[in-house]
Amino acid sequence: MVLPTLAVVLAAAGCGSLIGPPYEPPAPAQTVRPPATPAPQTTAPSQTPQSPLPAPAPAPPPAPREHRLGAAATALVEQARKQAAGGDPQLAQATLERALRIEPDNPLLWIMLGEAHESTGQYALAGSMGHKALQLATGDPRAQAQAWRLIGDSLRARGRNPEANAAYSRADTLAAP
Amino acid sequence: MKLLRRLLIPVLLLAAAGGAVATVYVLRLSQTVVHQFEGRRWTLPAQVYAAPLELYAGLPLSEKDVESELKRLAYRRTDTPQSAEPKTGTYRRIGARIDVGLRAARFADQARPAELLAITTSEGAITDLRDALGREVPIVRLDPLLIGSIFPIHGEDRIVVTPDEVPPLLPAALKAVEDRNFDTNRGIDVLGILRALWVDIRAGEWQQGGSTLTQQLVRSYFLSPQRTASRKIREAIMAVALDEHFSKADLMNAYINEIHLGQDGNRAIHGFGLAAEFYFGKPLSELDLDEIATLVAIVRGPSYYDPRRHPSRVLKRRNLVLDEMVEQHVIPESDARLAQAQPLGITSKTAGAYYPAYLDLVRRTLRRDYPEQDLTEAGLEVFTNLDPRVQADAEHVLDRELARLDRVHKQRVPGAPLEGAVVVTAPQSGDVIAVVGGRDAGYDGFDRALDGRRQIGSLVKPFIYLAALESGRYNATSIIQDQPVSIRVAGGKLWQPENFTRENYGPVPLVRALAESLNDATVNLGMDIGLESVGHSLERFGLDRAPPQNPSLLLGTVELTPLEVAQLYGGLANGGFRTTLRAVRAVLSADGKPLKAFPVEVDAVAQADPVYEVDSMLEQVIERGTGRPALGVLPRGLIVAGKTGTSSDLRDSWFAGFSGDDLAVVWVGYDDDRVAGFTGETGALPVWSHLMADIAMSSWNVPLPDTLQSVTIDYATGFRANAACSSDLVTLPVPPGTNPPLKPGCPTTAFGAVIGSVHELMQRAGQWLQSMAH
Secondary structure (H helix, E strand, O other): OHHHHHHHHHHHHHHHOOOOOOOOOOOOOOOOOOOOOOOOOOOOOOOOOOOOOOOOOOOOOOOOOOOOOOHHHHHHHHHHHHHHHOOOHHHHHHHHHHHHHHOOOOHHHHHHHHHHHHHOOOHHHHHHHHHHHHHHOOOOHHHHHHHHHHHHHHHHHOOOHHHHHHHHHHHHHHHOO | OHHHHHHHHHHHHHHHHHHHHHHHHHHHHHHHHHHHHHHHOOOEOEEEEOOOOEEEOOOOOOHHHHHHHHHHOOOEEOOOOOOOOOOOOEEEEEOOEEEEEEOOEEOOOOEEOOEEEEEEEEOOEEEEEEOOOOOEOOEEEOOOOEEEEEOOOOOEEEOOOOHHHOOOHHHHHHHHHHOOOOOOOOOOOHHHHHHHHHHHHHHOOOOOOOOOHHHHHHHHHOOOOOOOHHHHHHHHHHHHHHHHHOOHHHHHHHHHHHOEEEEEOOEEEEOHHHHHHHHHOOOHHHOOHHHHHHHHHHHOOOOOOOOOOOHHHHHHHHHHHHHHHHHOOOOOHHHHHHHHOOOOOOOOHHHOOOOHHHHHHHHHHHHOOOOHHHHHHEOOEEEEOOOHHHHHHHHHHHHHHHHHHHHHOOOOOOOOOOEEEEEEEEOOOOEEEEEEOOOOOOOOOOOHHHHOOEEOHHHHHHHHHHHHHHOOOOOOOOEEEEOOOOEEOOOOOEEOOOOOOOOOOEEEEHHHHHHOOOHHHHHHHHHHHOHHHHHHHHHHOOOOOOOOOOHHHHHOOOEEOHHHHHHHHHHHHOOOEEOOOEOEEEEEOOOOOEEEEOOOOOEEOOOHHHHHHHHHHHHHHHHOOOOHHHHHOOOOOOOOEEEEEEOHHHOEEEEEEEOOOOEEEEEEEOOOOOOOOOOHHHHHHHHHHHHHHHHOOOOOOOOOOOOOEEEEEEOOOOOEOOOOOOOOEEEEEEOOOOOOOEOOOOOOOHHHHHHHHHHHHHHHHHHHHHHHHO
């Protein structure tokens, strides 16, 4: 009894692939792409576009995606902090840009650079960087909250208070545990 | 007697007048020359540097790669024992460790003295960086590569060196050979002139020119190279004046920076600083005795003694120089013998870094802010975003692939080579990291990357699809009609474009129409969305002129340069954020003061979600569509996205695409706009995929936004499906609530789900077996 049923099952399964598409792809395509679950953000620095590719690692399994800075970016961020504190915001910005070249997908760096631009009065640019950080911070509420706060600050500095408040409340919602 | 007396006074007066005139003349000439020499010094062209290579633990550079980068910067390998430190400008390998004597460097944001660095690599990546005291260094930059200079129209180029950058043997050699009494003479050497005359009369060959270094300096700096008697007199007067007013050290330094030492096309090489780079690829301070002697040999006549055209002649003179140095007790004989045994050691001209296409872009950028004179004379230091590795690779790949296409191409016309252009950027920051203007990258001519305006063909399509998605009426799974198009255009004619395959496929999902670049489906979509929307989308992404408002826009009859295409696609690669493309990072004055910075700027020009959907569809161009051949070249697992572009009649072949970190645009075609016969897939794509395979370091893997959801459809028909009823599934991001109809005959019961799982399992097993076979 089991065998015929199995045969029927397998035959039914096989039938499904007989319905061919009207257009055949040029080569026998067999790539069934795995479902696009949110690919986790790597916490290691992504490499700079400055060397040949050995083999990129496949996407790691889904995990809580709290962004962190790699060792090189951390050192640069520290340097930038000192430079900003020393009264040289342009230099701090240049140092943060160095860090961004190493980890362009790290929202924390975009937030920091945005904050640096805020300190020199470039509010629109700071806000744009906040939005950029937001785009990269999917799945990381802490980073998203920071981004919204930056966006809020930039809006308020430009006199757009209702929008600023909306941004702040989004930040608060995300930051709340 | 009386006559004499009558003539005496007028003659005396005349003599006095003549003497007065002469004195005035001499005084004025002296004043002018001193004033000019003091005030102006010399014109300093802007020096242009590539982006410095940042080293840090985790960077995937193998030991071999690190060594290549050091060699690119003209570091020499030595075998100093472990007890000693490597000299500045050298490195040594000890096992998996490379010890480098890093040169002092000036960057856009700081200057750094020379220091030691120990680089350890393992399995293709840097694992450790330590300084001279053994402390860990988290990140360090190599000195930036000098890639050229912006020199004035009359073509003088130089690198100014300060006295402490000049090896002491150089002035010693110059004095020994050119002006033995330099330290004591008064600017001219009368005995020397006489001696030279005597020697010249006797031998007709050189031995001593008779001119002092000061005279040579005057000649080079002030006067044209005419050899008339009056010039000689002026030269003598001016030399004496200079010697009177300036120290010997000053004059020597001026000489070292001024003297003409070579010619490179329309670029005149002046000064030993640039000559050291030009002939030996090294800073002047790192030259060895034999190399110094070679440069001193060239002084006598840079074209007669051109070491690349007349190497044996130069070698002979170099050894003569060394002999002279021994005779004048400048160096011991043993040193001279050693030096004489060395080969000339001149680098090939192309070994040095000279990227005219990129320099062109830099020049254009700076001309907006600086008058020509400042650019070419003020000694500006220009720091750029050029990545020399990517640049070298792009040049090499373009040349190689075009040669291959030449061989393959049946309609090849002799004398009319197939040409191409490449632009590479880092879309997240807007850095322009490589520009290749043509097949012969070193040729400073027509720059196709910046000026080659060609029809972009299907490259326009992603912007049509973006406009469609932004309208809210379409998503990646929407069904559109790939049916024949017939539109009446201005002039009453009928426009009836066809698909490349000349077939129509009826109802197809949006993703398929884009991936396979179906013209008719796209035109139907575009006409529904409206040309204005499409044009608006192009403008937002950086098109700086009004797009044509006729339907042919939908098939890309707009003409753009590769750089402009890179600007447009940058916004797609960057998730809807436009960044201005920048070749220049910062400009400093000659003494290191920051003058201008070009910071990273982003500007949201489109909502993130529709752009994400378009990017996902562009990924399918590679996975399933016209970009599929790239998969055979790219490393397995690297996810990229892009679009082929073919203009009508196959005149232009394009590919524009991106990974996680790089965007590259490639154009292939003929300069005279004849039919090239290549589609984007057969012409530009091979160049693009080989380049990407070399340089791309991360996949395009932006996470699915919270505001979108995934849906799995049958690629061919667009129906929602699962493995039980489709062998070609694709999962795409769509707005929430998007629910394509289920494919007819697709089981949805639990039983069906089980079948689906079993089927999927079997498919996966099949794939695994297949991959084992590779």
